[in-house]
Amino acid sequence: MTGQEDKPARKRRGGGRPTIADVAARAGVSTITVSRALRDPHKVSETLRDRIDQAVRDLDYVPDSHASALASARTNVLGVVVPSLTNNVFSDTLRAIYDGLEGGPLRVQLGNSRYSAAEEERLLRIFLSQRPCALIVAGNDQTPAAREMLENADCPVVQIMEVSPDPVDMMVGFSHFEGGRAAGAHLIAQGYRHIGFVGARMDPRTKRRQAGFAQAMKDAGMYDPALIMTTATSSSVALGGWLLRELRQKRPDLDAVFCNNDDLALGALFECQRSGISVPDEFGISGFNDLEMMAAAFPTLTSVRTDRYGIGLRAVEMIRACLDGHPPARKILDLGFAVQARQSTARSPRD
Amino acid sequence: MTGQEDKPARKRRGGGRPTIADVAARAGVSTITVSRALRDPHKVSETLRDRIDQAVRDLDYVPDSHASALASARTNVLGVVVPSLTNNVFSDTLRAIYDGLEGGPLRVQLGNSRYSAAEEERLLRIFLSQRPCALIVAGNDQTPAAREMLENADCPVVQIMEVSPDPVDMMVGFSHFEGGRAAGAHLIAQGYRHIGFVGARMDPRTKRRQAGFAQAMKDAGMYDPALIMTTATSSSVALGGWLLRELRQKRPDLDAVFCNNDDLALGALFECQRSGISVPDEFGISGFNDLEMMAAAFPTLTSVRTDRYGIGLRAVEMIRACLDGHPPARKILDLGFAVQARQSTARSPRD
DNA sequence: TTGTATGCGTTATCAG
DNA sequence: CTGATAACGCATACAA
Numbered sequence: 001m002t003g004q005e006d007k008p009a010r011k012r013r014g015g016g017r018p019t020i021a022d023v024a025a026r027a028g029v030s031t032i033t034v035s036r037a038l039r040d041p042h043k044v045s046e047t048l049r050d051r052i053d054q055a056v057r058d059l060d061y062v063p064d065s066h067a068s069a070l071a072s073a074r075t076n077v078l079g080v081v082v083p084s085l086t087n088n089v090f091s092d093t094l095r096a097i098y099d100g101l102e103g104g105p106l107r108v109q110l111g112n113s114r115y116s117a118a119e120e121e122r123l124l125r126i127f128l129s130q131r132p133c134a135l136i137v138a139g140n141d142q143t144p145a146a147r148e149m150l151e152n153a154d155c156p157v158v159q160i161m162e163v164s165p166d167p168v169d170m171m172v173g174f175s176h177f178e179g180g181r182a183a184g185a186h187l188i189a190q191g192y193r194h195i196g197f198v199g200a201r202m203d204p205r206t207k208r209r210q211a212g213f214a215q216a217m218k219d220a221g222m223y224d225p226a227l228i229m230t231t232a233t234s235s236s237v238a239l240g241g242w243l244l245r246e247l248r249q250k251r252p253d254l255d256a257v258f259c260n261n262d263d264l265a266l267g268a269l270f271e272c273q274r275s276g277i278s279v280p281d282e283f284g285i286s287g288f289n290d291l292e293m294m295a296a297a298f299p300t301l302t303s304v305r306t307d308r309y310g311i312g313l314r315a316v317e318m319i320r321a322c323l324d325g326h327p328p329a330r331k332i333l334d335l336g337f338a339v340q341a342r343q344s345t346a347r348s349p350r351d
Numbered sequence: 352m353t354g355q356e357d358k359p360a361r362k363r364r365g366g367g368r369p370t371i372a373d374v375a376a377r378a379g380v381s382t383i384t385v386s387r388a389l390r391d392p393h394k395v396s397e398t399l400r401d402r403i404d405q406a407v408r409d410l411d412y413v414p415d416s417h418a419s420a421l422a423s424a425r426t427n428v429l430g431v432v433v434p435s436l437t438n439n440v441f442s443d444t445l446r447a448i449y450d451g452l453e454g455g456p457l458r459v460q461l462g463n464s465r466y467s468a469a470e471e472e473r474l475l476r477i478f479l480s481q482r483p484c485a486l487i488v489a490g491n492d493q494t495p496a497a498r499e500m501l502e503n504a505d506c507p508v509v510q511i512m513e514v515s516p517d518p519v520d521m522m523v524g525f526s527h528f529e530g531g532r533a534a535g536a537h538l539i540a541q542g543y544r545h546i547g548f549v550g551a552r553m554d555p556r557t558k559r560r561q562a563g564f565a566q567a568m569k570d571a572g573m574y575d576p577a578l579i580m581t582t583a584t585s586s587s588v589a590l591g592g593w594l595l596r597e598l599r600q601k602r603p604d605l606d607a608v609f610c611n612n613d614d615l616a617l618g619a620l621f622e623c624q625r626s627g628i629s630v631p632d633e634f635g636i637s638g639f640n641d642l643e644m645m646a647a648a649f650p651t652l653t654s655v656r657t658d659r660y661g662i663g664l665r666a667v668e669m670i671r672a673c674l675d676g677h678p679p680a681r682k683i684l685d686l687g688f689a690v691q692a693r694q695s696t697a698r699s700p701r702d
Numbered sequence: 703t704t705g706t707a708t709g710c711g712t713t714a715t716c717a718g
Numbered sequence: 719c720t721g722a723t724a725a726c727g728c729a730t731a732c733a734a
Contacts (some may be wrong), residue, residue, distance in 0.1 A: 019727055030705050045703060049568040062480040066420035067727035070710050075417075085449065086442045095436045098463045107477070110461045126458070154639040203479045238647035263644070293614070296589035298621040310725060370711055396719060418711035421726045583734050682707060 018059040026055040079127035080136045081111040081120055088291055089308050096312025097305045115203050121146040129155055134319040140164045141204040156322040158315040163334045172314045172333040176205045179304045180212025183258045183286050188220050190345045192256035192284045196227040198243045199260035200235035206260050213258050240267020256284030262291040264302055285344040299343035307335045369410040377406040413586060431487045432462040432471055439642055440659050447663025466554050472497040479504055485670040491515045492555040507673040509666040514685045523665045524686040527556045530655045530688045532562025534609045534637050539571050541696045543607035543635045547578040549594045550611035551586035557611050564609050585701035589617020607635030613642040616652055635696040650694035658686045
């Protein structure tokens with residue numbers, strides 16, 4: 001084979017979108033200059049930058065993120081894995097994550113593990129294979145394999161919703177154990193004496209709240225396992241009513257209940273109303289999380305306020321800090337909680 | 352400076368993960384064969400397939416999705432853009448989408464437009480630049496630019512939550528206008544005569560429900576704009592109480608209210624309880640969407656049931672069908688709604 | 703500050 | 719059914 005002629009313009013495989021080369025040609029520069037002008041504008045002279053920007057607009061050029069990821073082995077994707085999309089707790093946090101990312105270049109890849117550690121592991125494996133710039137996962141109860149993957153991940157990792165002494169990397173949340181204990185202590189302080197616990201789904205955080213509640217009861221010498229009613233079923237308002245009814249049938253002396261979340265608490269309130277039990281005088285109710293409705297109910301419902309939105313914001317802040325090269329000094333951020341005492345536990349003093 | 356020796360094996364840029372070439376070498380085949388064995392197993396002889404599978408396991412090989420996307424100009428990413436992550440309506444649908452994708456190869460890229468058409472357009476632009484295999488967006492009120500982008504997208508597009516005669520491509524939802532009208536008609540049928548409307552956020556779907564409600568009132572000769580109270584503020588239980596209180600102050604003759612969503616309805620119920628107004632005899636309440644809590648409340652709350660979960664499932668089904676080469680005959684799927692009449696509108700007959 | 707050469711890991715194309 | 723080769727579009731490394 002000798003003089004091979006000029007090949008006529010090759011056919012494009014990709015849908016014919018303008019590439020960085022088209023922009024470069026139009027601006028009369030090289031592709032790498034376009035690349036720089038778009039990612040580090042200050043590294044390119046103003047003259048060229050203007051020409052390039054103009055060409056970008058003219059051609060309606062949008063960079064190909066896959067090509068970029070392939071060439072640089074980096075992405076702008078923040079992987080987020082949560083156990084539930086419908087649970088208000090996580091949707092509040094998710095909203096905060098999206099809000100915190102506002103305006104920045106980071107995108108979210110969201111996974112729903114449905115409270116399954118195995119599914120979480122699967123999702124993390126996929127996410128990590130795409131070289132995320134950071135990861136956010138819920139809690140500290142990963143499978144051993146997932147834990148190892150996270151520890152070997154060469155990107156910042158934030159575990160959210162909980163605090164524990166052994167984070168993979170960073171952590172933002174609060175102590176569910178202490179939250180449960182505080183709720184129990186509050187009910188005791190309000191004068192209730194036969195205090196039950198109602199819980200659903202029983203994920204790790206739920207269990208820790210239950211353990212904290214039990215601790216409070218034990219500390220007061222009031223612990224009675226027969227006052228505890230839980231189910232693996234997922235939480236709902238109706239379920240709160242059913243569980244409370246069951247519990248009251250078994251133990252008519254029950255005079256208060258700590259509901260593991262606010263949906264259950266609302267259901268418990270309705271159940272009391274249906275049964276003609278006066279809240280709070282005859283019966284006290286506390287929820288957990290302090291969703292907006294708790295303060296709007298009648299009577300207003302006591303709950304343990306948690307800063308779900310703040311958790312999401314802080315997680316994003318920590319990640320940004322890491323990516324900017326200023327990893328936060330504190331790896332563990334405890335955002336705490338606060339018992340919001342309201343009418344549903346404000347029993348008139350007895351003597 | 353002079354005789355440059357053999358370069359020792361080049362340093363890998365990417366974190367040293369095994370590549371398809373490593374697998375190929377280990378299995379003693381070419382890379383393309385590995386590629387085929389993984390994507391179209393039936394196109395490769397069983398012998399080689401087994402050798403390749405073994406090599407994949409040995410090396411713990413995971414394909415690089417970016418390289419794949421770049422080379423093939425295709426991805427397994429389903430872009431989803433919703434107006435809200437916290438609104439139960441969308442989180443139910445999202446959950447269905449994730450459930451519907453279960454087990455399959457498709458991933459979700461989720462965007463939150465926060466009820467902003469401009470943000471929606473921005474997200475769609477980004478998503479489309481990544482060559483999604485399909486798109487799901489809420490409603491039919493895109494900006495003209497977004498509409499055009501969707502029409503030119505070379506992938507299936509499903510608009511969800513609503514139905515309208517002019518979809519971009521496919522559509523799954525129901526008529527909000529008719530839903531609002533049905534709720535109004537129900538209240539009229541129950542004997543209420545001074546029926547108000549309470550609405551928040553006032554996004555396009557909300558407005559259509561309001562329009563339907565107004566139509567019902569007009570049809571009955573009962574339309575009174577002074578009985579309508581709306582706000583751009585986002586919806587909440589507390590807001591439902593406040594709006595109802597305002598409305599009742601202005602119009603003490605009000606004897607029922609159609610709340611544009613269930614949070615508002617719950618707030619309205621609490622407001623009645625606070626004010627000692629008996630529901631349903633003195634005052635009727637209907638919500639919209641029929642969230643789980645409506646049936647669990649006391650009194651149980653009337654609402655318009657919508658199939659948010661079904662919408663998500665059907666959207667995924669339609670997309671899978673398209674990707675499998677069997678585009679559905681019906682491009683528009685109306686999943687309807689149903690008035691769930693409950694205690695809150697079951698007024699004792701008057702004569 | 704700008705450009706040249708080349709690699710990133712995979713798949714399309716076409717030949718055998 | 720299998721393989722050699724050339725893209726895919728961008729970014730790194732190094733030169734100028």
